[in-house]
Amino acid sequence: MNASQPIIRLLEAYWRQPDQAPAHPQEPKVKVQMTISRLAFVYEKIRNVIDYKDEHLIRKNAIERMLKRRLYTEDKKRHFGLLLVEELIRAGYLPNNMLPERVIGELDIIIEKYLRTLLAVAPNRLTKQRRAAVNWILSICATEIEHKLVPQTKQDALVEGMYAVLRKDVDLANDISDPTERDVQVYIAIHRALIKSDWPIIRYHLLNFYLPGWLESDPRAIEYFTQNFNVLKDVIERQVNHPLGDRLFRFVKRFSVLFVILGDLLEKHGQNFQFLIHDQEEFEREIRIACAVRYKKANIRLRRS
Template sequence: MAQLSQPIQRILEAYLRKLPQENYGKDEPKIKVHAAISRLAFVYEKIRNAIDYQDEHLLRKNAIERMIKRRLYTEEKRTQLGRLLLSELIRGRYLQNKAIPERLINDVDGIISRYLGLFDSIAPNRLTKERKRASDWLLSVLSTEIEHFLVPPIREDALVEAMYGVIRQDVDLAESISDPEERDLQVYIAIHRALIRSDNAIIRYHLVNHYLPGWRQGNPRDAQEL
């Protein structure tokens, strides 16, 4: 029997591996929302998404972005943002009701807190056009990080990495891109867009992690760079 190549092996391992949400304890406290309110929110989100059709992970990410944006620049609305965000995602049925552990609230709050200082430095008083662009850019990265934390794209990432490993040596961009690192990065981005339909926000998120690998661990130097 022929041995599988390493990229194919990694894909199989990713698909056989349990997803993080499958490891949630049955007895740990879960976030619950009222069924009637959930139905109303679901209908609203369904209508909105029918107008702007996208893949599920993009719909969830964009919903996270909208929900955070509504509360971002009002100080009193920032309190309990993690709980409010998760509850709203459950009401919109982007996440399953009575399935998300309450402990994730603190994790989401921790992610958001890393960005709040940056948002405040971008727009201390009011948003100019340039500051709005910077704020929207940062918000898209934050929303992607939260979406990836809640529903890790383990299998999608494995597909991208496998495809990248297979074709990176066969792509000739020497005439247009002479720097090998930049060439590899452009190949990686192209695969993301073509294979799993990653949008600009997801690409930005991966670029931040590429150039500032310590950012998600709260490295202050990387925060300054960002």
């Protein structure tokens, strides 16, 4: 891949607005009655104050909690996607009367493939192995659902851009002889350092890397996963628990601030960024402003922790 291609995609990701195409004005949208939502909203806000994380992680973790609760308390085949979206709206994680109803069907397809895998690899037995499989599968399912509801186009493009720049220049990665494994470890380190991806998000991306067609719900990929679950899980966990992982993360983290600020400037200036970089004085001033804003946010987060 040409190293400039991820950079071009990065610029395009920030120039396109918005991240998710808006629903057509005449298109049916998911609307819920909000009179009973206040308690759910307050409950989730309290959880989020106690457990401060970035917005996408908070929403993903909420989805995972809801999936687990509904998995054990309701008919898994009935309106799972709709009930999940309604609960997310009531809890304030999604806007009301904005999400097109067609997304519900897409969520049902996503949930169905994970439930199929779950039933195949972890039948209804209350064992330690089943609980571990449930947690592993549903955490990845929650990540895919969150990406479907709120696409991470800009964040993913930022990761790809940093990966394209650093891929060949991470000396620590040279200690890994296999080139694919080396690239995967650099990619994981960038995800963790740049956009604070947690392990379920990392596993989600690794699953899509090792199993082409899974994201598209290809029946062949689903069948392969159900039949080779333990093999794929072991491959992914070897990457997650790689002995050089933490060292690479600490190394990459030193450079991540540069791309964080780049993302902030792209977000602020959009297509005008291409003109900004040609005015060195103004460009440096905007960098200082972006750094000050980030510093202020970090102080607020520190006081809240």
